[in-house]
Amino acid sequence: MQLIRMFSVLFLAVSGLACGNPHVHDEHEVVARDSIKIAPGPSDTQIQFAPLPSSVDSVPIDPTLGYFVGDLGGGVYWVTDGAYSNMFLVSTHGVIVVDAPPTIGHKLLYAIGNTTRLPVTHLVYSHLHADHIGGASLFNASHPTIIAHVETLSLLASLSPRDPLRPLPHVTFEDNYTVRVGNQTLELSYHGPNHTPGNLFMYAPAQRVALLIDVVFPGWAPFSELAMSGFIPGWTAAHDVLLTFDFDVFVAGHVARLGTKNDVLLQKKYIEDLHDSCASAINGGFNVTAAIGPTVAANTGNAWAEFKAYLRVATQTCADNTTSRWLGILGAVDVFAFENAYRMVDALRIEYDVLGPFAVS
Known part of the structure; x- marks a missing residue:
């Protein structure tokens, strides 16, 4: 050798x-x-x-509630417990939830319930990792349509035994899929493996809000081992893909603050x-x-x-x-x-x- x-x-x-x-x-x-x-x-x-540094400045988390809900306008909200974050969209006919981090857990149900009386009709998985969708079973009672990339379904289905906390998605796609519920639209797209195979880019065009999980950490250096990512060339390229979206705000899945294009550009320079x-x-x-x-x-x-x-x-x-x-x-x-x-x-x-x-x- x-x-x-x-x-x-x-x-x-x-x-x-x-x-x-x-x-x-x-x-x-x-x-x-x-x-x-x-x-x-x-x-x-x-x-x-x-x-x-001041770049990590975050929203205040009420210690009594243990979470923060931010109104991004146009019926889009984000939820954080200080370490994890996700978002939901309230439409005229129901709620679209993106991810269900188990650390937020039942508090996500409270956050949605205190915002609207409409049921959760759709749940979107960003990717397969349990730290972001391990609370999905909390929505079983409302029987939402679960949407994910076909790679996410394949990986979840390969688990033996299957994880009951992460129900298998009902709807899958390969390249692009648009979720329309009432007056809300959420565009999903896949640009190849990055953090994991199947990790999605999401975009709410009316509100100019983007979501990408486990790639950019606004104000912070990436988590350990570049966010435990499986394919670094794709993970690195995801910064450039994200910058092609016309967004003002993005939800990163971690840390207690939202991101901007400047945050993406700054981390891109760090990775380079x-x-x-x-x-x-x-x-x-x-x-x-x-x-x-x-x-x-x-x-x-x-x-x-x-x-x-x-x-x-x-x-x-x-x-x-x-x-x-x-x-x-x-x-x-x-x-x-x-x-x-x-x-x-x-x-x-x-x-x-x-x-x-x-x-x-």
Whole structure:
């Protein structure tokens, strides 16, 4: 295997490191040694993260209610519990609900019930993940028509056993679908896999409101591992797709504030910087021989340990460079800096074909 051959060469080059080769940089020794520790590091309760910038300013959550309902005009409302958010549209004939996050849970029923007496007639799944639709069964009593992309149906149907909290959709589509209930219109479209296969773009044209879940986090850096996304090229491209919609406000599915086009553009720049920083790290941004030397010496023949050391240093190099430029601009950019860089390094290697020392020579 090319990997083993490469590390065999590196092992010969660094076999003297354990004896105190003076050319090894201390910073790489620390990272490499840490990469083979078995004991976990300090918990996050012991880490002081950077102060949050004003970009994260959010709506106030009434502690008694535990949720906030915002009127976006024209019968469109959004609901947040501070961590998750979704929206619903009140028409002359019934209510269209988009997603049912279980963290909001029964509070979503209260939010809708305190806004209208009309029943929920349609429920749209943005994608299959339980943290966004795991409360769908709460609407079983009103028997709504459940709508989702065909990929979402396929993935939910493949679960064994099937999850009763996420009823299977009744209506599916491949490219575009328009939900019309009374005087409300919600346009659904699919532009290929991004966060997950089947993750939808939604747009209320009359109110100029867009919804896209788990891609942009208004005012904040993305959640861990780029929002646990499955296909980073599609997830990255989703920023540009979202910008083609003529919206004033968008609902992001997370954080306690709405988004604007400026939020999309800002995160797009962050992702581009992360991409470039990680590509630079892979393509010679650190001394590979020095970085993995202690791990090679301590784990003869263990290619997994050696490659973990390589990935850790490449990731940390990228994370440090990117974070230094974005602290104070996006909230919590340092919290998941390593995890987001790690996901980007992996995407560069296996999806973008940026292989650095592992490319065909």
